[in-house]
Amino acid sequence: MAPLVPSQAELDRRRIVDINPETVSNIPSTDFPGHWPGESHEWSLDKFKEGFHVDFHNNEQFESSFSLIGLDASIANAFRRILMAEVPSVAIEYVFVHNNTSVIQDEVLASRLGLIPFKGSVEGINWMRWFKKPTDDDPESGSTPSDYNTIVLRLDVECTKNPNAAPTEDDPRKLYKNAHIYAKDITFHPVGRQEQFFVGEDAIQPVNPDILVAKLRPGQKIDMELHCVKGIGADHAKFSPVATATYRLMPDIQILRPIIGEDAKKFAKCFPHGVIGLEPVTRQEAAKKGSGYEGHEGEMKAVVRDAFNDTVSRECLRHEEFQGKVKLGRVRDHFIFNIESTGQFESDTLFLESVKVLKLKCARWKRGLMDLTR
Amino acid sequence: MPGSVHSQDQDQFMMDAAPQEQEQQFDQEDELELEEKRIVVLPGATETAASFQFEGEGHTLGNSLRYAIMKNPQVEFCGYTIPHPSESKMNLRIQTYDTTNAIEALEKGLESLMDLCDVVTEKFTSARDSFNAAEADKMSS
Numbered sequence: 233m234a235p236l237v238p239s240q241a242e243l244d245r246r247r248i249v250d251i252n253p254e255t256v257s258n259i260p261s262t263d264f265p266g267h268w269p270g271e272s273h274e275w276s277l278d279k280f281k282e283g284f285h286v287d288f289h290n291n292e293q294f295e296s297s298f299s300l301i302g303l304d305a306s307i308a309n310a311f312r313r314i315l316m317a318e319v320p321s322v323a324i325e326y327v328f329v330h331n332n333t334s335v336i337q338d339e340v341l342a343s344r345l346g347l348i349p350f351k352g353s354v355e356g357i358n359w360m361r362w363f364k365k366p367t368d369d370d371p372e373s374g375s376t377p378s379d380y381n382t383i384v385l386r387l388d389v390e391c392t393k394n395p396n397a398a399p400t401e402d403d404p405r406k407l408y409k410n411a412h413i414y415a416k417d418i419t420f421h422p423v424g425r426q427e428q429f430f431v432g433e434d435a436i437q438p439v440n441p442d443i444l445v446a447k448l449r450p451g452q453k454i455d456m457e458l459h460c461v462k463g464i465g466a467d468h469a470k471f472s473p474v475a476t477a478t479y480r481l482m483p484d485i486q487i488l489r490p491i492i493g494e495d496a497k498k499f500a501k502c503f504p505h506g507v508i509g510l511e512p513v514t515r516q517e518a519a520k521k522g523s524g525y526e527g528h529e530g531e532m533k534a535v536v537r538d539a540f541n542d543t544v545s546r547e548c549l550r551h552e553e554f555q556g557k558v559k560l561g562r563v564r565d566h567f568i569f570n571i572e573s574t575g576q577f578e579s580d581t582l583f584l585e586s587v588k589v590l591k592l593k594c595a596r597w598k599r600g601l602m603d604l605t606r
Numbered sequence: 607m608p609g610s611v612h613s614q615d616q617d618q619f620m621m622d623a624a625p626q627e628q629e630q631q632f633d634q635e636d637e638l639e640l641e642e643k644r645i646v647v648l649p650g651a652t653e654t655a656a657s658f659q660f661e662g663e664g665h666t667l668g669n670s671l672r673y674a675i676m677k678n679p680q681v682e683f684c685g686y687t688i689p690h691p692s693e694s695k696m697n698l699r700i701q702t703y704d705t706t707n708a709i710e711a712l713e714k715g716l717e718s719l720m721d722l723c724d725v726v727t728e729k730f731t732s733a734r735d736s737f738n739a740a741e742a743d744k745m746s747s
Contacts, residue, residue, distance in 0.1 A: 265679035275677035275718050277725065286730045288737035298733070300726075306669040307722065313666040580734050584727060591723035593667055594716045597660065600645050601713055 236270030248484055248561035253549040261304055261564060289568075296579040299482070300567045308479055308567040314586040315477035317465040321576045322350055322357055322383060322436075324470075326459035334452045341446060345387070345458060346470045348415050348443055349574040352383075352436035356429030357576070363461035379424030383436050383460035386419050391448035408450055416441035418458065436460065439575030473582055475572040482566035483542035486559040487534060490524040495553050496534040502548040509537035540568070648697065655701040656708035663696040664688060671698065674722070675715035680706040684715075 238246075250257045263273045283302035290297040300308060327342040334341070363381040366374030375381055391410045404411040415438035422430050430436050446454060465472030485507070491499045492513065500508040510532040518529035525533070544562065548554050573579040648657040660667065668686035675684040675698075683701040700708040 264676045265681075272679070273677070274679045275674065277718070277721050280722060281725050281729075284725060284729055286733035288733055291734060291737055291741070298730075300730075303726075304673050306673040310666045310670040313664075318666070580730075584730060587723050587727050587730070590666075590670070591720050593663075594671075594720045594723070597645065597667070598713065598716045598720075601709065601716070604645050604647065605709060 235272060236268075238268070238271065247564050249481065249564050251544060251546065251560040251562065253546060263304070291580055293578055294573040294575055295571070296583075297568065297570045298583075300479075300569060302565050303567060304565065305567075308569075310590055311583065311586045312477050312479055312569075314589045315474050315571065315582060316472055318589050319473050319577075319582060319585045320462050320464050321471050321473040321574070322352070322360070322460045322462050323468075324348065324350075324385065324458045325363070325461040325463065328457040328459070329455075330457065331453050331455040334446050334448050334454055336446050341454070341456075344445055345418075346468070348418075348445070349439045349576060350436055350460060351439045351576045353429045353431075353434035354577060354581075356426065356434065357462070359425075359429060360462050362463075377459060379426050381461060383426065383430075384421045384423060385436065385458040385460060386421060386456070387413070387417060387445075387458060388419075388455045389413055389417055389448070390453045391450050393450045404447075404449075408448075411448055412444060413446040413448060413454065414441060415443040415445060417445070473574055473576055473585075474579075475574050477569075477571050477582075479567040479569045481562035481564065482568060483539045483544045484561040484563050485536045485539050485542060486561070487536060487557065488559055489557040490528075491534040491554065491557055492525070492528050492531050496532050498551070499534045499548060499554060499558075502545075502551070502554075504541050504543055506538055507536070507542045509535050511535050651708070653707045654704060655699075657697055657699045658708075658712065660696045660698065662694050664694065665696075668696045668698065670719060671712075671715055674719045675700060675711055677718065678711055678714055681711050684711075 265273050285301040287299040324345045329338045361380045364375040389410050394409050397407045401407050420436045463471035513525045513528045513533050517525040571579045646659040672686045681702050686698045700711050702711050
């Protein structure tokens with residue numbers, strides 16, 4: 233059978249997920265061999281290369297936004313899931329409490345400490361290895377803490393009275409010393425080769441020094457040793473290197489029939505600011521028969537200016553006067569990613585890391601498959 | 607830790623190993639772990655139709671691999687399921703036409719997914735670099 237070539241209109245229709253007043257339709261992707269008679273849709277790296285684009289919108293150190301265009305949802309979703317659950321980062325995992333006379337319980341304090349995001353030399357963190365946890369069956373099976381799998385931090389503070397405080401003072405932070413314990417009070421103690429990696433600015437330190445950890449009163453003490461290990465978000469959310477990693481599909485607005493005059497203003501109000509613009513109807517448009525603009529030269533008409541910022545609220549579909557004049561949708565293969573790092577890695581590096589993790593995963597299972605056939 | 611792509615195994619005796627030796631050791635560890643965690647072919651498989659069980663995988667690999675395998679015209683059917691949410695296991699079903707077999711289709715799927723990753727990395731890096739350059743230009747002018 234000769235390959236059938238679908239029309240451009242048909243291809244455009246397939247690219248849009250329809251958003252109707254009460255439903256969504258045309259949801260699943262259909263670009264598979266055998267779905268459309270006479271069309272191939274076979275996997276081709278060259279075709280993928282041709283159709284795939286990346287568009288950056290914003291690239292700050294810890295927050296970036298970009299579009300991946302020409303990708304299937306399953307792949308985009310894999311990257312998002314990996315970002316949250318499988319890109320490794322370091323966090324406090326073991327807390328050895330030597331002394332804790334504060335009112336906050338050991339386990340609560342340990343849990344709070346675990347959630348503090350830390351940063352340090354990326355090279356050093358990549359050099360670090362996993363710390364294997366002992367299993368219940370064999371308590372001896374865990375790793376021994378070493379320079380390449382454990383980072384040692386200490387929190388050793390005592391609250392005392394401040395003899396220089398004014399007698400009328402009622403702010404505990406001035407009345408006492410060390411009344412508030414912050415993340416910056418945690419000290420880093422490098423061992424072995426860590427001294428080469430984590431020096432100066434690159435030392436292991438909290439991303440935000442002002443996270444409140446505990447409050448003390450005179451005579452209360454906290455003395456603990458904290459062991460950081462490398463882990464992944466699937467094990468515990470504290471290991472997740474991203475604050476958020478999300479995507480949304482590019483909104484699509486099509487004005488099917490002219491919206492003119494007062495209606496146009498009302499129509500623009502149905503969308504976030506800047507999404508719909510107003511333009512005067514030109515002479516050519518007004519002269520064209522059947523365009524719907526006849527006799528409206530100079531009046532304002534609604535045009536789609538920037539669908540990117542639309543929230544797809546469907547407000548315009550609720551009004552009688554826009555019935556059948558507008559079609560809402562989302563572009564199936566245009567993913568607008570937003571990645572916010574917790575501060576350990578740069579947000580764009582995190583995405584590259586997630587791609588690397590997916591590739592490693594495939595490589596590993598491929599090797600597993602070879603064992604199967606051998 | 608389920609789902610990790612990296613070797614979690616470490617032996618006690620490598621503690622004092624030099625960095626290079628350590629690297630080598632980890633590669634071997636990687637292999638070791640693979641021996642333990644193999645793809646299991648579920649009972650009832652024929653040449654062209656088989657169900658594979660992946661230990662420690664979820665929707666992340668399941669759905670993307672399903673997509674990659676379905677892109678193969680020699681594959682009649684491909685689908686995945688996570689039979690129980692509290693077991694981190696993923697079952698992948700492949701049925702092919704007579705021109706190939708299920709294992710080949712799976713291997714091809716993994717390969718195309720890896721190729722895809724390379725393209726994504728390449729395009730992402732170049733887009734980022736040109737964006738950063740453009741931003742720097744804006745700042746300086």
